[in-house]
Amino acid sequence: MRISARTDYAVRVLVSLAADASRPLTCEGIAAQQQIPYRFLKSVVRDLRVAGLVRSQRGCEGGYWLGRAAAEISLADVVAAVDGELFTVNGEVPAAAGYPEPADRLEVLWRGLRARLASVFGGVTIADLLSEEPGSPAAALFAEAAAVPA
Template identity: 60%
Template sequence: MHISAKADYAVRALLELAREPARPLTCETIASCQQIPFRFLKSVVGELRRAGLVRSQRGCEGGYWLGRPADEITLLDVVRAVDGEVIMLRGENLSALDYPGPATGLPGVWRRIEADAVSVLAGVTVAALLPAGTPAREPAAEGAV
């Protein structure tokens, strides 16, 4: 099994946004707090923005906010936003996988593993990962700074 750096960095970035409710955060701040390479994080945050998991505002008062409440963002949402599929085999989706002969049952095992991973990821929200006592960040109103 492989968890991508993109998925790990994306969740960590969302956790930083979720724990800082008073102001937007810049990629520089998130990268520094989580020790994530800045250039890589910029790309990851762009994917999160396109998926609606974060939103941004330009300018000196700008930065990033959660696109939805932290308790409505699951790890499955994050993985799908940055990686697409949860589990791939040699770059292919598991749904079309078919083997001949004695290996006929193997694709079903891979699909069960994927289903279990999807279940776990769908059952964990960003809010659930915040340390105890950390307020879950509510998305700021559109245009708010």
């Protein structure tokens, strides 16, 4: 699996918005804070807005806010908004394609991997990424990642 720059930037935008929910943030401010190219960020934010993950307000007091609560936005929602399907094989969602033997078990593996990724990405929210509570879904992933050598 490959996490695209679009997904990485989208998650960083949403975490920034969730961390400072008291006021709207501008794309310029987020781009500078997160060191993301402004033009690229604008297209990512547009996709997030279309998906309802962010909302915008024009004017001198304008900017962007989360479109719904951070606890209601999963990483799977973010991937779907900016990149489409979470897991594909040759550009297609793994399905019962009828692989010939001896590769017939491979399609089962692809479907299982897709389900596991959907479970992980669907189980972690933007709020989890900001939470330091030991019981959060993200906390277990952070602990697991910390144990892996860089």
